[in-house]
Amino acid sequence: MSQLTGGRKIVIRSIIPIILIASLFACSADAQALLQAGAQAPEFSLKDLEGNEVSLSAFSGKKAVVLVFWSTWSANSPRALQRFEDFFKKYKDKGIQVAGINAESQTLSSEDLEKIKKTVKDLGISFPILLDKNLTTFRAYGVIALPSTMVIAEGKMTYELPGFPLVGTEELFDYLLVLSGEQPRKKTEQQYKPRHDAVADTGLGRGFVKKKMNAMAYPYFKKAIEKDPRYMLPYVELAKLYQLDGDNAGAEETLRKALSVEPGSVVVMSELGHLLTKAGKVKEGVEILSRAATINSYTPAHYYYAYALGKNGLIKEALAAFDAALSLNPFESTAYQLRAEIYEDNKMLKEASSDYRKALELMLKIKE
Numbered sequence: 001m002s003q004l005t006g007g008r009k010i011v012i013r014s015i016i017p018i019i020l021i022a023s024l025f026a027c028s029a030d031a032q033a034l035l036q037a038g039a040q041a042p043e044f045s046l047k048d049l050e051g052n053e054v055s056l057s058a059f060s061g062k063k064a065v066v067l068v069f070w071s072t073w074s075a076n077s078p079r080a081l082q083r084f085e086d087f088f089k090k091y092k093d094k095g096i097q098v099a100g101i102n103a104e105s106q107t108l109s110s111e112d113l114e115k116i117k118k119t120v121k122d123l124g125i126s127f128p129i130l131l132d133k134n135l136t137t138f139r140a141y142g143v144i145a146l147p148s149t150m151v152i153a154e155g156k157m158t159y160e161l162p163g164f165p166l167v168g169t170e171e172l173f174d175y176l177l178v179l180s181g182e183q184p185r186k187k188t189e190q191q192y193k194p195r196h197d198a199v200a201d202t203g204l205g206r207g208f209v210k211k212k213m214n215a216m217a218y219p220y221f222k223k224a225i226e227k228d229p230r231y232m233l234p235y236v237e238l239a240k241l242y243q244l245d246g247d248n249a250g251a252e253e254t255l256r257k258a259l260s261v262e263p264g265s266v267v268v269m270s271e272l273g274h275l276l277t278k279a280g281k282v283k284e285g286v287e288i289l290s291r292a293a294t295i296n297s298y299t300p301a302h303y304y305y306a307y308a309l310g311k312n313g314l315i316k317e318a319l320a321a322f323d324a325a326l327s328l329n330p331f332e333s334t335a336y337q338l339r340a341e342i343y344e345d346n347k348m349l350k351e352a353s354s355d356y357r358k359a360l361e362l363m364l365k366i367k368e
Contacts, residue, residue: 039157040156041157042140044056047133048129056152065098067150067152068100069147069149069150070101070103072104075327077119077146081125082123083173084098084149087173091177091180095180099127100129101132101137102130103137108131108133145162145297145298151172159175162299165296198231201221202234205220221235232267236267236268236271239258239275252272255272266292266301269292269295270304273285273304273308274300274304277308286305289301289304289305299328299329299332303321303322303334304338306322306342310339322339332362336355337356340353340356
């Protein structure tokens with residue numbers, strides 16, 4: 001990362017050796033892995049509020065499992081829990097299982113536990129509430145905002161909704177009605193499912209990138225795109241790979257091609273906007289990211305937008321946008337890292353140092 005080298009070392013030298021910093025931030029792409037429809041749902045085993053171990057496989061006999069990631073500090077979490085409680089009471093006998101996964105903090109204190117129990121009791125929640133004490137499951141599922149909802153059917157991710165947006169939430173519940181055998185409240189289109197061979201090729205490509213065998217990864221991402229042009233994940237992974245190899249033009253071309261297929265993809269818009277911002281095309285980056293940030297609670301769209309505003313000299317607006325992003329997900333190291341760079345650009349070295357430290361603490365926690 002450019003902000004970690006050269007003349008900027010002075011801000012972060014007291015925090016941790018430069019080599020370790022570089023190696024940690026190089027892992028940030030893995031920390032933001034995008035799970036989309038068709039991906040295998042990661043297994044988990046978490047304790048409920050009574051101390052019983054509950055695993056995903058325990059619900060294997062259900063038509064679908066709805067995972068609601070939430071916290072007591074998230075403003076929309078109580079509304080989400082209450083809405084899913086109402087649904088669960090009505091449709092639990094239709095084969096739909098709901099489970100709440102609490103992602104309160106990096107370490108769960110006794111005070112945190114009491115707040116969680118009080119919230120659950122006050123809302124009258126009857127479905128299982130599981131404690132993700134080290135945020136392992138939160139990270140395994142690539143959660144980017146709280147609350148967030150994941151729907152799993154036949155072991156695979158079939159629906160993902162970050163935040164609790166009005167329109168998106170109604171579409172989600174219509175989808176769940178269909179899964180439970182009921183008629184949706186309005187006519188719904190069949191949910192898109194990527195081709196399984198495209199998903200498999202993308203997985204193989206990501207495996208090679210993880211092993212730093214980049215040359216082996218390219219053909220798998222390209223084959224996945226050819227097999228299923230609507231599947232956005234291989235475009236994003238291919239663009240990241242181009243950037244790793246210093247080919248920003250290839251990355252931009254890939255992301256623009258993806259947007260020509262799915263113009264409303266907030267993930268692709270976010271990646272393209274951030275790429276343009278880093279390349280000095282700040283005005284276009286701000287424009288794209290502004291649109292992306294209004295679509296839903298996809299947290300990277302919000303902190304990339306904040307970063308672009310900062311690079312455009314709008315420091316007050318940038319810091320407000322960073323606050324909005326961190327209110328969705330305070331565990332995202334990249335948000336702190338990017339805000340630190342904006343602070344540093346504006347000679348706010350104390351604030352920059354604090355954010356670099358926070359980013360590193362989060363990355364070290366992930367590596368434990």
